[in-house]
Amino acid sequence: MSTVKLHDKYFQPYLSKEKIEAATQNLVNQIAADCKDEIPIFIGILNGSFMFVADFVRLYPRACEVSFVKLTSYEGTSSKGIVNQLVGINEDLTGRTVVILEDIIDTGNTLQKIYEIFKDKKVGKLKIATLFFKPDVFKKELHIDYIGLSIPDEFIVGYGLDYNNLGRNINSIYKITTPTMTNIVLFGPPGAGKGTQADVLKDAYNLIHISTGDVFRYNIQNATKLGLLAKSYMDDGNLVPDEVTINMLKAEVEKNTEANGFIFDGFPRTSSQAEALDGFLSEKGETINGMVALEVSEDLLVERLLERGKTSGRSDDQDEEKIRNRFNEYNTKTSILKDYYAKQNKYFGVNGVGSIEEITTRLKVVIDTL
Numbered sequence: 001m002s003t004v005k006l007h008d009k010y011f012q013p014y015l016s017k018e019k020i021e022a023a024t025q026n027l028v029n030q031i032a033a034d035c036k037d038e039i040p041i042f043i044g045i046l047n048g049s050f051m052f053v054a055d056f057v058r059l060y061p062r063a064c065e066v067s068f069v070k071l072t073s074y075e076g077t078s079s080k081g082i083v084n085q086l087v088g089i090n091e092d093l094t095g096r097t098v099v100i101l102e103d104i105i106d107t108g109n110t111l112q113k114i115y116e117i118f119k120d121k122k123v124g125k126l127k128i129a130t131l132f133f134k135p136d137v138f139k140k141e142l143h144i145d146y147i148g149l150s151i152p153d154e155f156i157v158g159y160g161l162d163y164n165n166l167g168r169n170i171n172s173i174y175k176i177t178t179p180t181m182t183n184i185v186l187f188g189p190p191g192a193g194k195g196t197q198a199d200v201l202k203d204a205y206n207l208i209h210i211s212t213g214d215v216f217r218y219n220i221q222n223a224t225k226l227g228l229l230a231k232s233y234m235d236d237g238n239l240v241p242d243e244v245t246i247n248m249l250k251a252e253v254e255k256n257t258e259a260n261g262f263i264f265d266g267f268p269r270t271s272s273q274a275e276a277l278d279g280f281l282s283e284k285g286e287t288i289n290g291m292v293a294l295e296v297s298e299d300l301l302v303e304r305l306l307e308r309g310k311t312s313g314r315s316d317d318q319d320e321e322k323i324r325n326r327f328n329e330y331n332t333k334t335s336i337l338k339d340y341y342a343k344q345n346k347y348f349g350v351n352g353v354g355s356i357e358e359i360t361t362r363l364k365v366v367i368d369t370l
């Protein structure tokens with residue numbers, strides 16, 4: 001089971017279906033024992049309780065009635081404090097045993113409203129049952145008769161509970177998780193200075209630097225299967241196929257489970273790679289904080305690369321035709337990623353012309369805001 005994204009937030013598995021079933025069965029047993037001489041009417045509080053009520057009454061061993069009222073108190077991830085009644089109760093409850101079935105009780109605002117609604121209905125007995133209870137945030141002096149599971153104050157979704165209307169259909173409980181990493185895509189055409197800057201930034205921010213080009217070159221030097229596969233593409237200045245590159249990148253990330261975050265240098269280079277990276281990080285409850293791009297004109301870069309080729313030992317730096325092909329790959333497949341991240345308000349362009357220190361300073365100004 002992995003993390004799910006609902007709207008802008010990430011949630012990770014928290015309480016299994018089995019745990020929920022056991023808690024529900026436990027509630028059924030207690031309530032059935034207490035109501036053995038009567039036909040109770042169970043009243044579910046919508047919307048959140050619909051799954052719980054359905055499972056509860058299926059387990060209930062004797063005759064019972066079921067009804068619902070609809071109240072609202074949530075917006076986003078916190079209780080608003082004001083509870084509205086949207087659908088009321090029509091049944092005559094005079095003298096009846098009413099058992100309220102709540103999915104969750106936290107602040108107690110909804111529970112207070114329930115007590116108010118039922119106080120003039122002349123019910124015989126009013127009992128409150130809740131599947132989940134958050135003792136740390138419960139602020140009221142109100143009685144709760146049956147509690148399925150007490151949980152810490154964490155925002156949960158699933159099994160009927162929602163985050164802004166999403167997540168109700170998940171059949172177990174997930175809790176909110178906040179990204180803990182800083183993940184930066186260092187972007188720019190070949191020769192823009194990504195590697196040089198990544199070396200400085202990784203120490204400044206305590207991040208792991210992953211250069212896909214370096215990983216490929218390392219594999220070529222060591223004549224690994226991956227190296228042999230990548231070599232023919234790299235020699236001509238072509239991109240290595242997505243599947244190979246994506247798998248390699250994932251493996252590099254997985255090697256560093258304790259990382260504070262990553263500087264991705266030379267990845268993603270295609271739309272598929274960008275989508276794969278987003279999906280992969282979101283499974284971990286993480287995300288890309290920003291794409292920081294070094295902007296340098298192409299003519300200046302060809303000169304720079306030819307100059308670098310004299311010392312770098314890279315065959316793809318020594319031949320103008322191969323360099324032009326790398327730019328062609330960049331312009332046709334990679335530069336569009338600017339829009340991909342801009343759409344998410346995550347694109348930050350930085351002037352890539354100047355001394356190494358000047359450029360580092362410009363990059364840090366951006367990174368410090370991420």
Ligand code: AMP
Pocket residue numbers: 190212213214216233234235237238239240241245265266267268269270273326
């Ligand atoms: P670089 O060191 O980033 O200039 O990369 C050198 C070469 O490695 C590129 O020209 C590609 O052949 C290959 N390469 C590096 N990163 C990727 C990537 N994300 N996707 C496909 N090929 C890549």
